[in-house]
Amino acid sequence: MLSKRIIPCLDVKDGRTVKGVHFEQLRDVGDAVDLGRHYALQGADELVYLDISASQEGRSTFTRLVERVADAIHIPLTVGGGISSLDDAARLLDAGADKVSINSAALARPELIDEIASRYGSQFVVVAIDARHEPLADGDEEAEAHWTVCTHGGTRPTSHELFSWAHEAEQRGAGEILFTSMNHDGTRNGYPVSTYRRLTSLLHIPVIASGGAGNADNVAEVLQQGQADAALVAGILHDGITTIPELKTELHNRGICVRIL
Amino acid sequence: MIAIIDYKMGNLRSVENALRRLGADFCVTADAAVIRSADKVLLPGVGHCGEAMQNLRDAGLIPVLRQLRQPVLGICVGLQVLCRDSEEGDTECIGIFDSHVKRFTPTPVLKIPHMGWNTLENTEKKIFDGIRSGESVYYVHSYYPTLCPDTIATTTHGVMFSAALKYEQFHGTQFHPEKSGDVGERILQNFLKL
Secondary structure, eight states, X not given: OOOOEEEEEEEEETTEEOSXXXXXTOSOTTBHHHHHHHHHHHTOSOEEEEEOOOSHHHHHHHHHHHHHHHHHOOSOEEEESSOOSHHHHHHHHHHTXXXXXXXXXXXXXXXXXXXXXXXXXXXXXXXXXXXXXXXXXXXXXXXXXXXXXXXTTTTEEEEEXXXXXXXXXXXXXXXXXXXXXXXXXXXXXXXXXXXXXXXXXXXXXXXXXXXXXXXXXHHHHHHHTSOOSEEEEOHHHHTTSOOHHHHHHHHHHTTOOOXXX | OEEEEOSSSSOOHHHHHHHHHTTOOEEEEOOHHHHHHOXXXXXXXXXXXXXXXXXXXXXXXXXXXXXXXXXXXXXXXXXXXXXSEETTXXXXXXXXXXXXXXXXXXXXXXXXXXXXXEEOBSOOSGGGTTOOTTOEEEEEESEEEOOOTTEEEEEEESEEEEEEEEETTEEEESSOGGGSHHHHHHHHHHHHHO
């Protein structure tokens, strides 16, 4: 049976992980390669590295980092952040990435999805979508709310709406959708489960849930009721709230199919 | 020396990295003489099966592959080209394995591509030494090789299909051992020991 995936996400700036990460086993917790290897050995199903460097110099540092990560780990590797052209995608593929995650650039020029997918295959293209909704009135269903797709960390609204944009991304050749609710991201209060459910039933490609997990119950909900195929986890791992083996054991105990080493 | 065949079907870096981690001596080549004289041959591949066959044909490698007597391992599309035929682009393949490659039928609950970690069952033969049924390996594909007498492991995604095939010295895995963690590394190691 196909397992639900647990995917740690590492934010990288100038070659170093940026979030405060505390692991006794690691010599240098800022080292993005060591941290990736640590997660892989703990049973991560994939890794996501997001480049949050703003400079051109930071970008080339990131490419070299991707090469080192790809050399060191033996699970799939997704990279994102600042990919705005077919050339960017090619550079990261050559560095050893298995998938690229694109976000703002796809909104600015949706054909980018078609171009990358037709050149390298749909399995190589993850379209990340950040969206937020206005405060709900009593009795309003969150899944029925108008979810406005945003860029720049959720600060800039676009004219796109979540469900139609996700559908368009799929039609254009996206292999997966990574959806983050900006209303939930960072809250640790859980995911908008009914919205994930509507999204997963609309799409034929896998959906990765991101942003909002505070504990294993939240992750279990979005994988079971929300029918997400994978969960991207960052804060709860980096801050030591849980570990991959603990999280997977809890999911397994709730009857969710996960890969346990 | 292990020859990794480069026929312009996707990035070979992850396969190279996996062999490097195992300490294997390898080269990346499309040269028939080098391939013929290699101890073992790896045929990776990501992409369209029809394009893969065309690229092999253009490189003059189809008769070379057919005549190899050393252990060969096809991975993903590299396995599919060794089957009889594929529904992808209605492609006639090399026909080493007695298997047909078909497209998964999507259903409301079945996602296509089949992407992620799925369990191996009914594993047999040497490349699965030390691998228990129920271990997970990493898949990314929309077309699957049917069950046939050459099947040496199965996986189920809506339908049960050949996770791996073996005919004489030819092996193939539909999953990606180079991306399948310790389990995949063990399978590659077993192949290198053949």
